[in-house]
Structure formats: C-alpha cells, structure tokens
C-alpha cells in the first residue's frame with residue numbers, strides 16, 4: 001500500500017505506529033520480536049521516536065537490513081547510527097545483532113550473519129534514488145544472487161558500483177520471509193523512482209522486486 005504523509009512529523013509518527021504494531025503482534029504471539037532497520041541518512045528522526053516507544057524492548061532483537069563493511073565506530077556504519085539513535089532510552093533494553101563480526105574479513109562477516117540469521121518480524125527499508133533497497137544495488141555484480149528466489153542464504157556480500165564501501169545485505173529471499181515490510185521514503189525524486197518501479201518489474205530498479213510480490217505485506221510511507 002502507498003501511504004502519503006503531509007509532513008515529516010506525520011511520516012515519522014505513522015511509521016513508528018506501524019512498526020510498534022508489528023512488534024507488539026510478534027511479542028503477543030511468540031514472546032519475542034525481531035526488527036531489522038536500514039541505515040543511510042534519513043532514519044534518524046524515526047529512530048529517535050521509536051526509541052521511546054512503549055514496548056517491552058527487553059524481548060526485542062534489533063538487527064540490520066544492510067551494513068557498510070566498515071568498523072562499528074566508522075561515520076558510515078549503520079550499526080553506529082542504530083547504537084547512537086535507536087538503542088537509547090527505552091529501546092536501550094533491546095538486544096542488538098550487527099552484521100560486521102570481523103571488520104577485516106567480509107566473507108567471515110557474511111558467514112557469521114548467515115549463521116545468526118533468524119526470520120524477521122518487521123523490516124524497515126529505505127530506497128536510494130537509483131532504486132536500490134537494502135544494499136541490492138542496480139548493476140552490482142552480486143545483484144542476480146541477491147534477487148535469486150532460490151538463494152539459500154539470508155545475507156550476501158555486495159559491491160555497489162557507484163556507492164562507497166562493500167556491503168552486507170539481506171537477500172530477497174530473506175526479505176520475503178519477513179512478517180511485514182515497511183518502506184520509508186521522502187522527496188519527489190524517490191516518489192518518481194517508486195512509480196517507475198511500480199510500472200515494471202526490473203533489476204534496473206531492485207525495489208520493484210518488493211513492489212511486485214504478494215508474499216509479504218508491503219507498505220510504502222512517503223512524505224515530501
């Protein structure tokens with residue numbers, strides 16, 4: 001479902017409401033919940049609101065949709081972003097599962113992420129203006145494997161052709177094993193990219209693989 005919000009405050013409030021609803025449902029049904037969040041520049045206001053949500057965070061595991069292959073204290077680290085802005089306040093009681101086990105060994109980090117993987121209740125995605133989501137970048141050499149419905153792995157290494165750092169990313173198979181997918185995007189350019197991806201399923205815009213699927217509830221929240 002496409003959901004338009006009138007401003008940033010409504011965007012954050014509605015996203016937080018949907019995420020908390022998904023986590024609360026998992027807690028009620030299973031006693032534990034697993035949340036995967038994205039990094040990049042845009043999620044900080046959402047993280048700050050989520051951090052104060054009235055949830056039993058001690059029964060929530062927070063993990064990452066994707067990670068830049070950098071040490072956890074690097075300015076571009078998604079783990080650093082999450083630790084600084086989400087795992088604070090009430091959410092400090094959550095357990096965190098990062099994706100870079102060894103900042104000197106990408107293959108070992110991906111292998112460790114795959115061993116630790118458990119199905120995710122709520123996935124919060126972003127989208128780049130090139131149509132990438134998670135770190136499933138258009139034209140990346142690993143994109144076909146990332147989108148392969150028969151890929152047995154939850155995570156893979158990705159080399160973005162035009163963005164910094166090698167990545168560790170959830171595969172499409174893992175994304176489509178989640179309880180629900182929530183996309184947070186802002187701006188006219190991303191709206192146009194989303195519309196183009198809605199018109200055609202194409203590896204040129206990897207987000208289209210999520211739009212054109214019916215396995216998992218998928219909601220896109222947009223604001224100007």
Ligand SMILES: O=C1O[C@H](COP(=O)(O)O)[C@@H](O)[C@H](O)[C@H]1O
Pocket residue numbers: 037038039040041042043065066067068078125126127128129133134135163
């Ligand atoms: O590189 C990344 O970019 C996307 C989009 O980031 P944004 O700052 O444009 O919202 C993000 O979803 C992904 O997790 C991140 O690694």
